[in-house]
Amino acid sequence: MKKYICIIIFLLFTIPTVWGRDYNIVTHGKAIPDGKTLNTIIIQQVIDLLGKKGGGRIVFPRGVYLTGCLQLKSGIELYLEKDAVLLGSTNPDDYYPLNKDENTTEKSDNSKLALILGNKVKNIAISGEGTIDGQGLALALNIDSLHNAGVRIDPNYNVRRMRPNETARPKLFFLYGCENISVTGLHLTNSACWGITFGLCSDLSIDQVSMTNRAYWNNDGIDITDCRRVKITRCNINSADDGICLKSYHPNACNDSIYIADCEVRSSASAIKFGTASWGGFKNITIDNIRVLDTFRSAIAIESVDGGDIENVKVSRITAKNTGNAIFIRLGHRAGGRVGTIKNISIKDMYVEIPFGRPDINYDLRGPEVDFFHNPFPSSITGIPGHCIEDVRLENIEITCPGRATKGMAYIPLNRLDQVPEQIDKYPEFSMFGELPSWGLYIRHAKDITLKNVTLKLAEPDYRPAIIMDDVAGESLERVFLPLDKKEQIIRVNN
16 A cells, blocks of 8 residues: 555646646736737746646636747646637847857757747747737838838848848747757747747647648748757648658757658648758658648658658658658758768558649749759659669559650660759759759669559650669669650669
């Protein structure tokens, strides 16, 4: 009996305090949910008070709570009841950057501003059935106006694009170095920059979150940077930039043990992407049961261009419709003291339909224009000379490509394949090489590539071969199905 009493006492003292006391922000905190009164000071005072007491749950009942930047403390849960809205201020003065210890090895190029901040706190949650709305368009335009009036100068202002740099625009969340984080059930919308960002965090769960982040440019959905033990499940994301993006800004860290499953993504960039920032790397990543719709770039993009190592990646059960590109795997050398590596990648049970034109043509904010139609871009696996992508397995894959290329488009004779640019130090994206000489799959500088039960289809005729392998060693092709009316469908050169 004493043994069981001791166990109960131990559990009582180890249950996270985030599930402890409820504190109604209206009845106790005197917040005014009229959408006009700024409640920043009241909400922050309650967060600080409960943080000193070991934590608690701050409940936001029905109403609209206008606020500026809030900083979480350990043990705090923000809980938004149904029809409760946490509304971000459109005044740039109501935001400040995350106050964190500067890491001299960090290669960050993104905003440290956010509506909700957290620095090295533990046992925190943001949950409920309510909405967090950043009012990103109005906020970004105010930042732009203040810059042009000479009041708040953005030193990195994008003159060509005529808009503030993303470093000057707040996100919805920026949590850094935090542990035991839960984000559940909310609708998140209208950031002025990326949606929600987590850097150097561990034990993070994001579940049943819906996000519409299309208010302004650089509107990523979820960004995970050098985190460990992350689960992203049952989320629905519609973003003007990358949907779910794994990034690595720390050469001595990496994203490790990441699980992404049962999500739906729409994006004017890529649906699920590793990179572009890839200084440390990505290891032990599982992606399963993802539905991709109306996405401009790639359904799956795996990129190391800054010296990071990517290994042990398992992707399965991907359905992508009206998506510009199926698979983009790229090893380059844009930055970093060394060339990274990509190896041990498994992609299976994938079904993709690619349109002839832009998949995001009906979006207000679209990916950058290209000088040609989407159809010259097959899926690709490309390293650089002397640095091969290794051990990639594509199994149970079906990709329907649009076709319609003639010798007036994507015309690269096989004796001129060396004219396909290497683009070693360029920004990685599926259109980076320009028109390519195959319509289904282009592989260059790779070894140990396995294609098993892979079907490549054409909606309309295309003069190009289905697959080109250039400087590829150790390939294995088993049950590769291609259109029957094509004579030379798989071309091997420099092998």
